[in-house]
Amino acid sequence: MHLFAQDLVNGILAGGILAVVALGFSLVWGIMNIINLAHGAFLMLGAYLTYQLFASFHVDPFLSLPISFVVLFALGYLIQTYLINWVARAPILTIFLLTFGLSLLMVNIALIVWTGDQRGVTTAYSGANFTIADVTVPWTKLFTLLAALAITGIMQLWLTRSKTGRAIRATSMDIGAAQLSGVRVAHIYAIVYGLGAGLAGVAGTLISLSYAVNPGMGDPFLIKAFVVCVLGGLGSVEGALIGGLVYGIVEAFATQLDFTIGTQHISGSGLQDAIALVVLLIVLIVRPTGIMGKATA
Amino acid sequence: MQLRPIAALGALILAAGLAAPSGPAAAAGDTIVFGSPVSLTGSLTKEGHLTQEGYELWKNYVNAHGGIKVGGKTYNVDIKYYDDESKNDTSAQLAERLIDQDHVNFLLGPYGSGTSFTVAQIAERKKIPMVEGNGAAEKIFNQGFKYTFGVLSPARRYLEGILQMTKAQKPPAQTVGITAASDAFSQEVAQGAAAWANANGMKVVYNNKYPDTATDVSSIISALKATNPDVILNAGHLQDALLVQKGLKEQNVMAKAYGYSVGPDTPDFASSLGKDANDVFGGAQWSDAVKYKGAPGFYQTAQEYAKAIDAAYHHRADYHNAESTAACLAFQYAIQKAGSLDTEKVRDALAKLDVTTFYGIIKFDSRGINLYKPMVVNQIQNGRLTTVWPALTADGKPKYPAPPWGQR
Numbered sequence: 001m002h003l004f005a006q007d008l009v010n011g012i013l014a015g016g017i018l019a020v021v022a023l024g025f026s027l028v029w030g031i032m033n034i035i036n037l038a039h040g041a042f043l044m045l046g047a048y049l050t051y052q053l054f055a056s057f058h059v060d061p062f063l064s065l066p067i068s069f070v071v072l073f074a075l076g077y078l079i080q081t082y083l084i085n086w087v088a089r090a091p092i093l094t095i096f097l098l099t100f101g102l103s104l105l106m107v108n109i110a111l112i113v114w115t116g117d118q119r120g121v122t123t124a125y126s127g128a129n130f131t132i133a134d135v136t137v138p139w140t141k142l143f144t145l146l147a148a149l150a151i152t153g154i155m156q157l158w159l160t161r162s163k164t165g166r167a168i169r170a171t172s173m174d175i176g177a178a179q180l181s182g183v184r185v186a187h188i189y190a191i192v193y194g195l196g197a198g199l200a201g202v203a204g205t206l207i208s209l210s211y212a213v214n215p216g217m218g219d220p221f222l223i224k225a226f227v228v229c230v231l232g233g234l235g236s237v238e239g240a241l242i243g244g245l246v247y248g249i250v251e252a253f254a255t256q257l258d259f260t261i262g263t264q265h266i267s268g269s270g271l272q273d274a275i276a277l278v279v280l281l282i283v284l285i286v287r288p289t290g291i292m293g294k295a296t297a
Numbered sequence: 298m299q300l301r302p303i304a305a306l307g308a309l310i311l312a313a314g315l316a317a318p319s320g321p322a323a324a325a326g327d328t329i330v331f332g333s334p335v336s337l338t339g340s341l342t343k344e345g346h347l348t349q350e351g352y353e354l355w356k357n358y359v360n361a362h363g364g365i366k367v368g369g370k371t372y373n374v375d376i377k378y379y380d381d382e383s384k385n386d387t388s389a390q391l392a393e394r395l396i397d398q399d400h401v402n403f404l405l406g407p408y409g410s411g412t413s414f415t416v417a418q419i420a421e422r423k424k425i426p427m428v429e430g431n432g433a434a435e436k437i438f439n440q441g442f443k444y445t446f447g448v449l450s451p452a453r454r455y456l457e458g459i460l461q462m463t464k465a466q467k468p469p470a471q472t473v474g475i476t477a478a479s480d481a482f483s484q485e486v487a488q489g490a491a492a493w494a495n496a497n498g499m500k501v502v503y504n505n506k507y508p509d510t511a512t513d514v515s516s517i518i519s520a521l522k523a524t525n526p527d528v529i530l531n532a533g534h535l536q537d538a539l540l541v542q543k544g545l546k547e548q549n550v551m552a553k554a555y556g557y558s559v560g561p562d563t564p565d566f567a568s569s570l571g572k573d574a575n576d577v578f579g580g581a582q583w584s585d586a587v588k589y590k591g592a593p594g595f596y597q598t599a600q601e602y603a604k605a606i607d608a609a610y611h612h613r614a615d616y617h618n619a620e621s622t623a624a625c626l627a628f629q630y631a632i633q634k635a636g637s638l639d640t641e642k643v644r645d646a647l648a649k650l651d652v653t654t655f656y657g658i659i660k661f662d663s664r665g666i667n668l669y670k671p672m673v674v675n676q677i678q679n680g681r682l683t684t685v686w687p688a689l690t691a692d693g694k695p696k697y698p699a700p701p702w703g704q705r
Contacts, residue, residue, distance in 0.1 A: 003523055010515040017513075107338060116342030118535055120543075120569025127546030127573060127702065136519075138547035210547075211512060212539040212569060216339050216383070220510045248513075255507070255516035269517055270479045270506040 002134045007252045009135050015248020016145035017206055019152060021221050022228035023240040024199030027155075030235015031172035031192050033092070034084070037099040039225060040218025041106035042072055042197040046204025047213045048110060051119045061121050061209055062143065068201035076197025080190040088189070103218075110215040119213040126209070144206045149241075151202060155195075156237040168192055172235060231280050233293025242291050250279050329365065329638060331376045331628070332395030333405040334416065339383025340510075343535055343565060344617055345408045348431055350610050351621025352376050352405055355629075358595060358605070365629055368636040381407055388412035392419040402638055403427070405624055408617075409534075410434035410452065410482035417445040426644045428627045430620035433582075434481040438664040446647050446665045448623040448656070450672050452482050452558075453489020455580040456530050458674040459556035460493055462578070462686040463528050466697045470553055474503035474526030476517050476541060478533035483509070486532035486558045502526050511537065518544040530556045535563050539570065546573055546702050553698035554578060561677050562616055575705035576696050578685075579675045583619040583656050586684035586692040587673060591654040594633075595626055602655045613682070623656040630659075 021043065028036045046068040053059035053067065079102065087094050129138040159165040170178040171188045179185055203221070211217065224247065232243020254275035257268025268275060283291060333352065336345025356374050364371040377399055381388035388407045395401045396419070404420055406413050406429020413432025420427040421442045429445065433452040437445065463470035473494045477487035484506065491501045502524040507517050518541070521529065529552040531541045538560025545555065560566045561579030585603035596602040599614075602622070606614035627650060632638065635646035651660045657670035674686035676695055683693035699705070 003519060006519045007516050010513075010519060014513040014515065111338060111342065116337070116346045118343055118539060118563075118565040118569055120539060120565075122543075122569060122571045122573060127543060129547055129549055131549075136548045141515075141547065207512075210540070210543055212536050214340075214342060214536065216342060219340070220512050223510075224512065251513070252516040255505075256520060267505055269520075270508060273508050273510065 003256065005133070005135045007256060008249065009137060011249030011252030012245060013137075013141040013145050013248070014252065015245035016148035017203065017244075018224055018228050018247055019241045019244025020148045020199060020206060021203040022225040022232070022244055023152060023155065023237065024196035024203070025222075025225040026229040026232070026235055026240045027199070027237075028193055028196035029229060031168060032189055034095055034099065034193075035226075036193075036196060037096065037222065038079075038103040038106065039196065039200050040222030041103040041110075042076065042200035042218075043204040043207065043221055044110060044213075044215060044218040045075070045106060046072055046201030047208040047211075047217060048114055048119075048204075049201065050205040050208045051121050051213045054121050054123075055119075061123065061205055062147065065147065065202055065205050068205045069198040072201030073194040073198035075194075077190045077194035079197070080193035081186070084193065085186055085189065088186075107215045107218075114215065116215060121208045121213065123209075140209050144209060147206060148244075151199070152237055152241045155199075159237065164188075164191060227276065227280055230290055231283055233290030236292050236294075239290055239292035246279070246291065247276055250276050327364075327370065327372050329367075329372045329374045329403070329632070330399070330401045331374065331403050331405050331625075332378075332392070332399060332401030333376060334379045334381040334388045334391035334395065334407045334412070336383040336408045336412070337378070337380035339381075340536060341383040341408050341534065343563065344431070344559075345383065347563070347615050347617035348406075348408045348621040349378060350606070351430070351618040351623075352625055354605060354609055354618070355595070355622045355625035357609075359629065365632055367632055367638060372638075376405065377401060381412055383409070383412070385411040385415045389415035389419050392416040393423075396423045396425050401425075403628060403640070403643065405429070405621075405628075406431055406447075409480075410437060410485075411480055413437055413445075413447070414481065417442050420444045425640055426628075426647060428624040428647065430622075430624035431617065432482070434485050435664075435666065436481050436485070438666040442665065444644055446627060446661050448627055448659050448667050448670075449582050449620050450670055451489075451666055451668070452485035453492070454672050455486045455558040456490035456532065456556055457493045458580055458672045458686050459530065459554065459578045460490060460497070460499065460528065462674050462695055463554050463697065464497060464499065466695070470499065470527035472500045472502045472524075472526045473528045473530060474521045474524055474552075475501065475505075475530045475532065476514070476521060477504075477506045477531070478509040478511075478537050479506045480509045483532040483534070483558065487530075490530055490532065499528075507537070509533070509537070511540070514540055514544050515548065518548050518550060522548055522550045527553045528556065529554070530558075531560070532558045534559045535565060538566065542566075542570060542573060542577065549702060551701060555699060556580065556674075562675055562682065564612055564615070564682075567677055567680050567682070572680075572705050573702070574677050575679065576699040577677050578695075579677075579682075581616045581673050581675050581684075582670075583616040583623075584673050584675055584682070584684040584690075585614050587657065587690045589653055589655060589657050591656075592630070592652050594629060595622075596655050599655050619656050623654060623659060626652075626654050626656070627659050 228243040232239030255269040379391040404427035556578040567574040591597040603614040631646035635642040685695040
């Protein structure tokens, strides 16, 4: 029972981070129909920015959240305006390759600037924890989860209430109609791509607290973002949150799974990824649009 | 109009193709060319760079000291690298390219067991000898390969030393919990540790694996914590070692000793974790405290070698550096002995090699792995890596049991 509760907590804490990782990826994919392979690299840059601010100026990682967002937003905005917009009408593979190339470029620049050394953001309160009813909760991860929930909430409000947010949603529903109503689509696209990058940066900041910072760190998260997105439903804020939490919890419980097929003893913990993908498959069979996704016209 | 740039591009590619050297570049201008696909990006970047440093240090030493004498003629050495992105398949493809297009004489291994295994298959097929210093999984050596030699102690022995050391304490440690990444090397390390523990009266209370791409290991740590072992061991690489060590503190997991197969020996472990890295043990192929007296032709002691690494790369010599350099040394002595650059003759000389170096004995069993060199155990004490086991080579005493978190 105690392990069950602990796993549930572990899963929710891990899922909160995955939700932020997937959020930006999901918006870019859902609204612009771009599978952004540079998302992991943006995340990595956010993590390095946090590391550098922490190592050089002792800036607390939570305080560097807005900095990561602004810097990465600006980078994303520029990339969309000056690179991706050029090939906006090209076949989808071209954009795919472009974002892949950008990812390689950023990873290699990071390798030159920071070398391949593993870096860590270890604060004075790193690893501090409290225990309720035999369940241990690390403070940093709890705050990370709260930050993730806050970011998701802000994004949801902004997309539904603000003028720009509505323009974004309008563009995703019908580009032609949005243009006719006076929406500057190129500008909106740049904002969305910037948001995607900014949110990846924020995720990188949060991840740097528990995961080693290195140039290749974005790769496993990119793959997870992909799965979480499809699981939760594309382009929706709630989808990324629910998808992230489900993925986190499934992985946590998968770890404790033990079963025997014939004489072969199989432990679930080496198969976390596979089990999470099986869950994805089941969700896709039952609800092809993802848990929170809506059918498109 | 549209065609012109394409045609120009085509012409350019053609010109580049013609300009590229054709025919055997190997040994051209009295140079022995080695090739190595190595992890310059990807998850094993750090380890890959340490490998490259080990190779480069040797190359620069040899070239500065008159090269290698082969049957009355001296050769300089050169090493050609490609980035395998820490991917097994890419590593193999690049090895093929090194042999077929770059016509290298010999192969130096990539970093890691996964890549070493795929490259070993290429070496075997092309009959080009490879000496590697970074693939310790015995899987590589149980295939009957004739052209692959490994200078390191096999994976299963990585954590043995830590267990021996904890068992020698008073009172001796009795229970062990093991977490391991799912790659071949880590699995062999974990199996070796569990086998040793079982054979020596210690009880393995937890032994489980996580995917080597894991981004969160908290649930494994929860399960491990529930079994309350005296000794906590992790079989993995630097990135997961950092993740596990942070996770152990987050869940306040208390043990008498914490040991890692890869991690504490690399300076990044202490620099990333600060005080939380203290009192952790690491199994190592080598440390700068070992006391061997090597054959002439290269730095003869670990201390001289460590000084050279520090001068060249401004960090403390790490065992990844040393084992990589040792792979080069195996070639150096074997080529001298063979008195030829003929791949078959060098292969035979490698098989019969028996030489002591700054790194320890280099001698291969019939499968090509080095069973003759012991491992050492290091512990991070007040931020400094100290060799604590075996007692003969130690430059400090193990700190055991570990104090609680927050008091390190």
